[in-house]
Amino acid sequence: MTQPSISASYMLKNKNINFKNRIVKSAMSEGMASENYLPTDNIIRLYKTWADGGVGLLITGNVMIDRKALGEPRNIVLEDSEDIDLFKKWAEAGTSNNTHFFMQINHPGKQVLKGVVKEAVAPSAIPFKSDLQRFFPKCRALSCEEIEEIIQRFASTAELAKVAGFTGVQIHAAHGYLISQFLSPRHNQRKDKWGGTIENRFRFLSEIYQAIRARVGDDFPIGVKINSSDFMKAGFTEEDSQFVISELEKLGIDLIEISGGTYEKAALFGKDAKPSTVKREAYFLEYTEKLKEITNVPLILTGGFRTSSAMNEALTSGATDFIGLARPMALYPDYPNKLLENKVSNLSIKPVKTGLPFIDNKGLIELTWYNQQLVRIGKGKSTKPTFSPILALLLTIFKNGKEIFEKRRV
Ligand SMILES: Cc1cc2nc3c(=O)[nH]c(=O)nc-3n(C[C@H](O)[C@H](O)[C@H](O)COP(=O)(O)O)c2cc1C
Incomplete structure (x- = not known):
């Protein structure tokens, strides 16, 4: 049997779906929607550029299921069929060049920038740590009725994604x-059937998955992106994560992407990664090695991969089936072609630092700086690896401030 490598194709069991290679462009929120939260020409150009760049599976940035629950200004929202034609154009761009194109669907809960929504909701009315409170608004606990409505919204958005021509969805x-707030005992302290034991904390995700499956049918792939752990005291642990993945497997999930951390603890960007982890590049490799002993669901491992040698090693060791890449794709949209043609083996991507510790220790500066690279690609410009992080921060404050204060409150 040949050893899997990034160039090997992958057939998704029971779905008759073939990925042309093992490279996945992980979700990156574009922040480039129109005033009505719809895909724009620039977003369509961005995804065409990525599809031309050779990736096997493209995943959209998080698309919101409710325009009253944005995570950031200019998120895309898909909640009714009225504007489906624009989503069809977007799907067409992302599926060109024999690329699979999944829509990531999301509800931010309380993790929403201050001023973007009138009211933030969460499983329980628990604020973030004090140093993050300046960025996020106060929240209130959802009622059971609202929880049921959100589950149905996830299902409607997924169904519309299928109608538009996306080849899968990722929750x-x-x-x-x-969903991550519901899974975490730190953020979910409900006393009803939605909180308490991991079985109860998982109920929200389980019902979302089942509601989507009922609408999209058995042949349409559904993936989930999940944390190995939140890395927070009294938070979602590896044991919880393993439980959730085993249960999702029983329910019939098709693909699981592994990441970790939150904006309180930005492990997703490798903050505080151990030297032994840095050496193997992927931040959550040890976790997927453990997972492979308990699950047969195909895995995407995301976070930290930069070189083809580390990617191929992770694939041949059997620790993962796919390699997820985000920041490299924001700087080098044709990186998959280069990797597959063996034209590059090493990529230098420096941490994004403003010099202001209370900004640099959180994930927000990475989002801001890389987001502006996406905007450049969308405009048809080349990326700018030397772009100043301070300038990126000022631009975002200016842009978001303008968005928020120009009657964009919803
Ligand atoms: C600008 C930007 C936006 C992101 N938006 C999302 C998102 O919408 N959904 C998501 O699951 N992850 C998001 N991420 C996290 C990435 O998908 C990925 O997990 C993380 O960047 C680590 O992978 P990397 O080391 O290849 O960048 C975002 C990352 C960046 C840099």
């Missing part, structure tokens, strides 16, 4: 957003 259950 965002990682990084501290609403």
Whole structure:
């Protein structure tokens, strides 16, 4: 049997779906929607550029299921069929060049920038740590009725994604957003059937998955992005994560992407990674090695991969089936072609630092700086690896401030 490498194709069991290679462009929120939260020409150009760049599977940035629950200004929202034609154009761009294109669907819960929504909601009315409170608004606990409505919204958005021509959906259950808040005993202290034991904390994700499956049918792939752990005291642990993945496997999940951390603890960007982890590049490799002993669901491992040697090693060792790349794809959209043609073996990507510790220790500066690279690609410009992080921060404050204060409150 030949050893899998990044260039090997992958057939998704029971779905008759073939990925042309093992490279996945992980979700990156574009922040480039129109005033009505719809895909724009620039977003369509961005995804065409990525599809031309050779990746096997493209995953959109998080698309919100409700325009009253944005995570950031200019998120894309898919909640009714009225504007489906624009989503069809987007799907067409992302599926060109024999590329699979999944829509990531999300509800931010309380992890929403201050001023973006009138009211933030969460499983329980528990604020973030004090140093993050300046960025996020106060929140209130969801009622049971609202929880049921959100589950149905996830299902409607997934169904519309299928109608538009996306070849799959990914439920965002990682990084501290609403589903991740439900999974965490730190953020979910409900006393009803939605909180308490891990069985109860998992119920929200389980019902979302089942509601989506009922609408999209058995042949349409559904993935989940999930944390290995939140890395927070009294938070979602590796044991919880393993439980959730085993249960999702029983329910019939097709693909699981592993990440970790939240904006409180930015492990997703490798903050505080151990030297032994840095050497093997991928931040959550040890975790997927353990997972492979308990699950047969195909895995995407995301976070830290930069060189083809580390990617191929992770694949041949059997620790993962796919390699997820985000920041490299924001700087080098044709990186998959280069990797596959063996034209590059090493990529230098420096940490993004403003010199202001209370900014640099969180994930927000990485989002801001890389987001502006996406905007450049969308405009048809080349990326700018030397772009100043301070300038990126000022631009975002200016842009978001303008968005928020120009009657964009919803
Ligand atoms: C600008 C930007 C936006 C992101 N938006 C999302 C998102 O919408 N959904 C998501 O699951 N992860 C998001 N991420 C996290 C990435 O998908 C990925 O998990 C993380 O960047 C680590 O992978 P990397 O080392 O290849 O960058 C974002 C990352 C960046 C840099």
